[in-house]
Amino acid sequence: MSAMYAALLRGINVGGRRKVPMPDLRELLGKLGHEDVATYLQSGNAVFRSASGDEESLRADLERALESHFGFPVDCLVRSASYLADVVEACPFPAAELEGKQLHATYFDQPVDAARFASLDEESFHPEEYRLGDRVLYLYAPEGLGRSKLAVALGRPAVTRGLVATSRNWNTAVKLVEMTRD
Structure with missing residues (x-):
């Protein structure tokens, strides 16, 4: 099948x-x-x-x-x-209330745990936030990815070493779910 x-x-x-x-x-x-x-x-x-x-x-x-x-x-x-549908469904941010450029999904090749991100001072990036899911990181960047200081910190080699990661804005994440529906 x-x-x-x-x-x-x-x-x-x-x-x-x-x-x-x-x-x-x-x-x-x-x-x-x-x-x-x-x-x-x-x-x-x-x-x-x-x-x-x-x-x-x-x-x-x-x-x-x-x-x-x-x-x-x-x-x-x-x-x-x-x-892909599970990732969209599990989004911890109010996706329906945000613009696609404000929310991103970074997909990983393997599960990641919070310890990998322990060196980040999350408060210093506020109002930007991230949450971990199943082989995915959800990033809320109200000014978009291009202006996100948190995205830069999350992409540092010390954080991503040994991972294959690729990000998509929320519009693309949702579109891929639509395109893969049977």
């Missing part, structure tokens, strides 16, 4: 570097045997149907194919439709 997934590519098409055109990404996913392939925006969001059912093997296959095709490594995360 097949299921819907989203591939979240990290660090592509930024500043004219590491270009991965979305038509090429769709074609590559099709060549890997996936169906109902679609992309969203130019920032590396793709949805597809697969019979595999294993997020990690789907991720590894896609990363190998991307490096082979484009000549540079691309970190990816692959998440099931149900996981």
Whole structure:
């Protein structure tokens, strides 16, 4: 039985570097045997149907194919439709009351615990806030990600060492749920 997934590519098409055109990404996913392939925006969001059912093997296959095709490594995360819906449903912030640019989901390749963030003085970033979920960090940044001091602190190597992480604004997180619905 097949299921819907989203591939979240990290660090592509930024500043004219590491270009991965979305038509090429769709074609590559099709060549890997996936169906109902679609992309969203130019920032590396793709949805597809697969019979595999294993997020990690789907991720590894896609990363190998991307490096082979484009000549540079691309970190990816692959998440099931149900996981993406659970992330949106579990949001600890009032998403319906916020603009999409004020709320972000940072997806991780593995579970993270609060100890990783213990060095952060959360009060010094107020009114910005974050909360941890299942392989996700929810970031509330009222002035947007580009002005967020907390986002910079959360992205420091001391915090993210050993993780693959990629962020999406809330509009994109919700859109990916819509695109992966059967």
